[in-house]
Amino acid sequence: MFFYKSSPIELTREEKNLAEHIIDTPAEVTGYIFACTNKTEKECFDRMLFSTNKVYSEKMLQVKKNDILFLLNLQSNVLYGPFTAESSGKKDIIPEAWGGKYPYQVKVSTDGKTAESISRTSGKILKRLGIDWREPFNKELANVLVEFMKYEQNHIDDPLNLQIIFPKKAKNLQKAVSDKPVIESTTLWDYPRQSYGKTPKGNNHYRGVTPAFILYNMIKRYTNINDLVIDPMAGSGTTLDVCREENRKCIGYDIVPVRSDIIQNDARHIPLDDSSVDMVFIDPPYSNNIDYNSHPGNIGKISAESDEFYNELEKVMQECHRILKQGKVLGWLIGDQWIKKKFTPVGFLIYQRLCKYFETVDIICVTRRNQTSNTGMWHNRAVRFNFYLRGFKYLFLMRK
Numbered sequence: 582m583f584f585y586k587s588s589p590i591e592l593t594r595e596e597k598n599l600a601e602h603i604i605d606t607p608a609e610v611t612g613y614i615f616a617c618t619n620k621t622e623k624e625c626f627d628r629m630l631f632s633t634n635k636v637y638s639e640k641m642l643q644v645k646k647n648d649i650l651f652l653l654n655l656q657s658n659v660l661y662g663p664f665t666a667e668s669s670g671k672k673d674i675i676p677e678a679w680g681g682k683y684p685y686q687v688k689v690s691t692d693g694k695t696a697e698s699i700s701r702t703s704g705k706i707l708k709r710l711g712i713d714w715r716e717p718f719n720k721e722l723a724n725v726l727v728e729f730m731k732y733e734q735n736h737i738d739d740p741l742n743l744q745i746i747f748p749k750k751a752k753n754l755q756k757a758v759s760d761k762p763v764i765e766s767t768t769l770w771d772y773p774r775q776s777y778g779k780t781p782k783g784n785n786h787y788r789g790v791t792p793a794f795i796l797y798n799m800i801k802r803y804t805n806i807n808d809l810v811i812d813p814m815a816g817s818g819t820t821l822d823v824c825r826e827e828n829r830k831c832i833g834y835d836i837v838p839v840r841s842d843i844i845q846n847d848a849r850h851i852p853l854d855d856s857s858v859d860m861v862f863i864d865p866p867y868s869n870n871i872d873y874n875s876h877p878g879n880i881g882k883i884s885a886e887s888d889e890f891y892n893e894l895e896k897v898m899q900e901c902h903r904i905l906k907q908g909k910v911l912g913w914l915i916g917d918q919w920i921k922k923k924f925t926p927v928g929f930l931i932y933q934r935l936c937k938y939f940e941t942v943d944i945i946c947v948t949r950r951n952q953t954s955n956t957g958m959w960h961n962r963a964v965r966f967n968f969y970l971r972g973f974k975y976l977f978l979m980r981k
C-alpha cells in the first residue's frame with residue numbers, strides 16, 4: 582500500500598457550483614459506501630483512493646474531509662471499512678487511475694485495523710440495517726456499521742445476532758438523512774408516490790402530474806450540473822422543481838401556464854436555437870381524456886383515435902429534435918388508451934413517429950398508480966366486464 586501526496590486542485594465549474602450549494606448544510610460527519618468490483622478493488626487499496634463515474638459524481642463531490650467511508654465489492658459482496666476521507670471528493674485527484682474511467686475520487690486512510698469485514702453477507706446486513714449503499718448516511722448509522730464490523734472480526738464462528746448487536750432504532754436511520762430517490766437499474770420503474778423530499782415537485786393535485794422520480798432519474802443519467810433542460814408541456818412544473826433542486830437550468834413552457842415561472846408557448850414552435858439544449862422531457866396529453874384547459878392550441882382536446890393527434894405531436898417531436906444538441910436525450914412519457922370498449926395503442930403509435938427522428942436509447946415501463954380509476958370499484962368492473970385498467974406508461978428514451 583502507498584499514499585499519494587495531494588496537490589492543490591483547481592475546482593471545476595460544476596464543483597464550485599455544488600460547493601456553493603452545500604455551504605448551508607451542517608458540516609457534520611457523514612457515512613458513504615463506495616463500490617468496486619473484483620477488477621477495480623486492488624487499485625483502491627494500492628492508491629488508497631475511492632472513485633466513481635458520472636452517475637454517482639454528486640455523491641462523491643459531497644464527501645468532506647473526515648467523513649467515514651466504506652468500500653463494497655459488488656461482485657464478492659465484501660464490505661471493507663471504516664476508512665477516513667483524507668480529502669473532500671474531487672474530480673481527477675489522480676487522473677490516470679483506473680485508466681481515467683472513474684474520475685470522481687476521494688483519498689482515504691485507515692487506522693491500520695481495517696480488514697475484510699462482512700464477508701459474503703454484506704448485502705443482507707446492509708439490507709437489514711436499512712442501508713442503501715448508493716445513499717449517504719449519518720454518523721450514528723456509520724458507527725453502528727463500524728461496531729458490527731468489529732464484532733464480526735471477533736466472533737467469526739458465532740451466528741449473527743443482529744437484534745443484540747444493533748439497537749432497533751438503527752434500522753432506517755438512513756431515511757432520515759437522505760430523501761433522494763434511487764437511481765434505477767432496470768427498465769421497470771414503480772413509485773408509490775408522486776414526489777419525494779421535503780419540498781413539493783410539481784403539484785400532485787394537477788391532473789396528469791408527472792412522478793418526480795422520473796425526472797430525477799433522467800437528470801442524473803443524461804445531464805450534468807448547470808446543463809439546460811426543457812419541458813415543452815410543463816403542466817404544474819415538476820421538471821422545473823426537480824431541476825432547481827439538482828442544480829440544472831430549466832425552461833418550462835405550457836399552452837396555459839399555471840405558475841409564473843412557466844412561459845406561455847405552443848410546443849409546436851419552441852423559441853430556442855437549434856442544438857442548444859442538453860435534455861428534453863415531455864409528458865404530453867395522451868388523448869382527450871383530461872380537460873387541461875380550453876385553449877384552442879391544447880393538443881389534449883384531440884382524440885388519440887384520430888391521425889390528427891399524432892400529426893400534431895409529430896410537430897412537437899420535430900421541435901424537440903431541432904433544439905436538442907447532437908447525442909442528447911429526449912424522454913417522452915405516454916400511455917395507451919382503452920375507452921368505450923376500444924383499445925388504442927397510443928404508445929406504439931407515438932414510438933413509430935419518434936423513430937423517424939431519433940434513435941432509441943431504451944424503453945422504460947412506469948407503473949401507473951396515481952390515477953382516478955385506481956379504486957376498488959374500477960378494479961371490480963375490470964374483472965366483471967372483462968377489460969383491463971391501464972397498469973403502466975411508456976417512457977421512451979430517445980437520442981438525437
Ligand SMILES: C[S@@+](CC[C@H](N)C(=O)[O-])C[C@H]1O[C@@H](n2cnc3c(N)ncnc32)[C@H](O)[C@@H]1O
Pocket residue numbers: 783784787788789790791792813814815816817818819820834835836837846847848849864865866873874878879880881
Ligand atoms: C400531462 S400534462 C404535463 C404534466 C407535467 N409534466 C406536470 O408534472 O405537471 C400535459 C400538459 O400539456 C399542456 N399542453 C397541451 N397542449 C399543449 C401545446 N400545444 N403546447 C404546450 N403545452 C400543451 C397542457 O396544458 C398540460 O399542462
